[in-house]
Amino acid sequence: MELATYELKYCERCGSLGLRRSQSTGTYCEPCGRILLNYSLARDPARPVPRRRPASKQPVPLELKGEAAPSLPFGRLQ
Secondary structure (H helix, E strand, O other), rough: OOOOOOEEEEEEOOOOOEEEEEOOOOOOOOHHHHHHHHOOOOOOOOOOOOOOOOOOOOOOOOOOOOOOOOOOOOOOOO
């Protein structure tokens, strides 16, 4: 007869308490494990990740119209 030891563990998603084998590495209860399995996003290594291209290749020059006074960090001079 094989002796099995269990330990008390809480689910890291919902917080419910349950028993698991001592040497197991499960961190979620069975219902939460099924829910999280549906949300796992496994990427196909043969399919590259799409990347966004920049909106424009040349930076747009900044134009200042009118007369701009330099801002002073402590208010105006007296």
